[in-house]
Amino acid sequence: MAPCDFNGQVALVTGGGGGIGCAVCLLLAQEGAHVMVTDINLEAARQTLSKLSSPEKHLALNMDVTQQSSVEGAIAASRDRYGVSPSLLVNSAGIAHISPFLDITRPQLDKMIDVNLKGTFLVTQVVTRALLEEGRGSGEGRGAIVNISSIAGKAGFSDRSHYVATKGGVIAFTKACATEMAKKGIRVNCVLPGYVATPLTEGIDQNILKWYLNKTPLGRPANPAEVAEVIVFLLSRRSSYMVGSCLEVSGGADM
Ligand SMILES: NC(=O)c1ccc[n+]([C@@H]2O[C@H](COP(=O)([O-])OP(=O)(O)OC[C@H]3O[C@@H](n4cnc5c(N)ncnc54)[C@H](O)[C@@H]3O)[C@@H](O)[C@H]2O)c1
Numbered sequence: 001m002a003p004c005d006f007n008g009q010v011a012l013v014t015g016g017g018g019g020i021g022c023a024v025c026l027l028l029a030q031e032g033a034h035v036m037v038t039d040i041n042l043e044a045a046r047q048t049l050s051k052l053s054s055p056e057k058h059l060a061l062n063m064d065v066t067q068q069s070s071v072e073g074a075i076a077a078s079r080d081r082y083g084v085s086p087s088l089l090v091n092s093a094g095i096a097h098i099s100p101f102l103d104i105t106r107p108q109l110d111k112m113i114d115v116n117l118k119g120t121f122l123v124t125q126v127v128t129r130a131l132l133e134e135g136r137g138s139g140e141g142r143g144a145i146v147n148i149s150s151i152a153g154k155a156g157f158s159d160r161s162h163y164v165a166t167k168g169g170v171i172a173f174t175k176a177c178a179t180e181m182a183k184k185g186i187r188v189n190c191v192l193p194g195y196v197a198t199p200l201t202e203g204i205d206q207n208i209l210k211w212y213l214n215k216t217p218l219g220r221p222a223n224p225a226e227v228a229e230v231i232v233f234l235l236s237r238r239s240s241y242m243v244g245s246c247l248e249v250s251g252g253a254d255m
Contacts, residue, residue, distance in 0.1 A: 004236035006033035010078050011235070012086035013037055014065050014123055015093030017044025019198020020148065020231075023224035024090050026051060027232045029058060034082055038063035038074055039093070065093045065119030071126040085130035087143040088235050091120040091170075094148065096200050101161040109162045116166035120147050121173060128186060142185030144235045147174050149246060151194045155254040167192075171246050178244030187243050189234045194250030197221040217252030 015021040016037035029052040039045040042062040049060040064070040153167025178188035
């Protein structure tokens with residue numbers, strides 16, 4: 001298969017210190033992008049950076065997706081270092097929490113929406129504005145964005161209604177944003193992973209895991225690299241006719 005060949009494009013990955021984010025950064029670096037590994041946890045971002053080949057070509061930054069000034073700071077850092085703002089974006093920052101619907105508190109709900117939904121919205125808006133402001137390129141291929149929803153955003157699991165609601169929101173947001181941005185040369189798509197072995201799912205209850213794997217035809221969790229492959233494909237020109245697609249990467253669960 002032909003390489004994605006990002007040819008020195010700048011790629012910003014949120015949650016780049018996490019399981020899926022790290023796998024995406026590794027693949028993007030391998031495919032020739034300058035990677036901005038951003039995370040609210042700077043140490044985790046630095047750890048990802050240290051795993052990339054030629055780390056000096058890339059950047060690890062503290063960035064909180066809920067804070068506009070923090071996201072704008074990352075754009076400034078990109079212009080400073082690479083002379084341009086990012087043209088590739090992966091919204092991988094996210095949080096999860098398990099609780100019955102009736103017990104979820106207002107602060108828990110607000111935090112979930114702030115990070116998973118408003119964070120994805122805000123970062124996409126700031127990155128897109130910066131890219132369009134620079135007036136680089138025209139027509140198709142100006143930029144590409146991939147959001148991370150979840151199969152839970154489609155299937156509606158119990159005991160995490162706030163998480164599920166944000167992930168359903170990410171699907172709807174992806175399609176709406178994709179509709180507007182395609183005309184400006186920026187493709188927006190998203191992935192719906194099933195169960196992926198990452199720090200997010202580390203402490204999962206063994207009974208829940210067993211139940212989930214039982215309904216997963218492949219019968220095993222995904223490796224983060226298997227999700228990253230699809231994300232990087234959606235960022236590349238190899239998916240040039242895909243707009244607003246929400247791809248399930250779930251081993252067949254909840255298809
Ligand atoms: N692991 C799974 O099974 C699974 C399944 C479906 C969807 N997802 C989604 O994939 C994405 C990545 O998940 P993961 O499994 O890699 O989780 P992870 O916990 O390994 O990584 C998430 C990263 O996001 C960062 N983060 C949290 N709040 C942030 C904020 N306010 N600003 C910036 N960064 C912040 C964390 O520090 C962490 O490094 C999430 O959106 C998650 O909901 C994961």
